[in-house]
Amino acid sequence: MHTLLLDSDDVDHNTQFAELIVAIEEAFAAYERGHAQMPAKSYIDLPQYNGDFRSMPAYLDAGDWDAAGIKWVNVHTDNNAEYDLPTVLGTMIYSDPRNAYPLALMDGRELTMKRTGAAAAVATDHLALSDASSLGIVGAGVQAYTQLEAISTVRDIDTVVISDLDDERVQRFVDTFADRFDVRGGSVAEAAGCDVLSTVTPVESPIVSEAGAHTHINAMGADAAGKHELADDLLLDAKIVIDDHEQCTHSGEVNVPYSAGVLTDDDIYGEIGEIVVGEKEGRTDADGVTVFDSTGLAIQDVAAAHVVYEHATENDNGTQFDFFNL
Template identity: 70%
Template sequence: MDDRSTLLLASQEVDAEMPMAELIAALEDAFVAYAREDAQMPPKSYIDLPQYNGDFRSMPAYLDATDWDAAGIKWVNVHPDNPDDHDLPTVMGTVIYSDPETAYPLAIMDGTVLTKKRTGAAAGVATDHLAVEDARSLGIIGAGEQAHTQLEAISQVRDIEEVVVSDVDPEAVQAFIDEYDEEFTVREGTVSEAGHCDVLSTVTPVESPIVSLEDVGERTHINAMGADAEGKHELADELLLDAKLVIDNYEQCTHSGEINVPWSEGVLDDADLYGEIGAVAAGETAGRTDEDGITVFDSTGLAIQDVAAAHVVYEHAQEHDIGTEFDLLGV
């Protein structure tokens, strides 16, 4: 690739150049860099567009990992009316990936599939540190697109054999089963049956809790992935209070993560938080111990994850001569 060209990467190319095992490793590097203050991540900014029932979000970051550094920004939207009104996805993202030394735009890539896969990879990092070592079963509540990357990532860090999927849409459940039943033992189940697996991932947009304390096993690890805005809330307060609670970022989780509702109501406070996943990944805080029961990872999605994922994509695209080069700046 010409050093003065910018690489354009479409969604299929981003998907092909983002192997999950390497993505999980890169996200762990990013979490560690952030915990050690070797990263910069300004707060996510929002542009609300109530007239279109949507919003834009900008997510910039720089991180200096052990063997590499990277910078970039993701520009992403949430427009719930898109599928019905415009035949477009609810969420679309674009990532600009830049050379930290010169600020030259190295790549412009689709951020939609990148977001899906890096979200799964974040659950992979958390599961590796917080789930029991011999975890063999995975429950998934919500059979949408994010369910697929949850299974893809978590099966990288644990030898998953059985998958129980629960959703209000039986067609979505059947489609999920059909896709994976040759690789895993996959079946439909209730919320409680999914919750009594060794690992549980919740990937729904609900605003009223659907998982109670009684719905999960005594040593289940839960990846709470669905809450990404104020008011969203998948896990009952009693469950959160009983669990060892690990978050990805204090500001984002208290504002728009799984804990945001009980936090705003005074049910949870600082004393209920065990720590951030970066400190766990860095070894500064212990992950799962023999004394632990239920563990919960509250994931809101961080800009450092997007930049780490873009780094993986860009390096692989260069290696495999993938993408379209163009002269963006004409220099």
């Protein structure tokens, strides 16, 4: 047997959003139905390096397929300035659940960007207006690109407003998509007035205080305790859907107001898996602002790795090596 080494280009080439979104939705469903195992995300804090490591293992049985894996990922905020490296790196080990053989080692950074975009698309499909056509994005980093690519797969997006403090990053984003969308830079308020809003920043002080009357918000940036992009009043007035209660209350968008007692379980409508399987309704005519609090789940990584591996094998992509010399 061989293990497949898949770099970022391989992951990108073998991950089409239309299929990935379906796989992520199946992962949410499997988790809700109790057909998945996902131990809590564990952290190793390294303040001396201004960073941390995160370990994310999972197994899921989606019915037609099952898969297992673990992602070893980090956030080191000084990486770019000191080492000319991305802030977030990552390695995904994708294993055969029947015998534990490591089928693939793949770039976890590209995988994370793809599956995070796909998770936002799943939530958008269930919680946004059916005729949503405008998308606002706060934060013009790498995740902004997959937010647009994924969300435009489930909604007919024609207008995009991108907001960031870095004008050069805004311009790069605009230049990338100018031939496909009516895209422009704008303020946070302008972005928040769109039909759909994705926030993808690492801030610890809320930057979005208001949104459109029926805006759906994908709160994607908060992935550690203390991070907080949306004002408490906005959250309290919204229909809040989370990806996982334990992770969200510890490190998601709701973690700060939840820890302070400003927001309680009564203010959380439910988990995305409950909506996916039909236990709870998605958007209704009575809904105003909806919020999807996404911390990023290990089952998403495993589902995405499954899609990548299957297509890489079909397309003869990647580099094979004999991991154990068997």
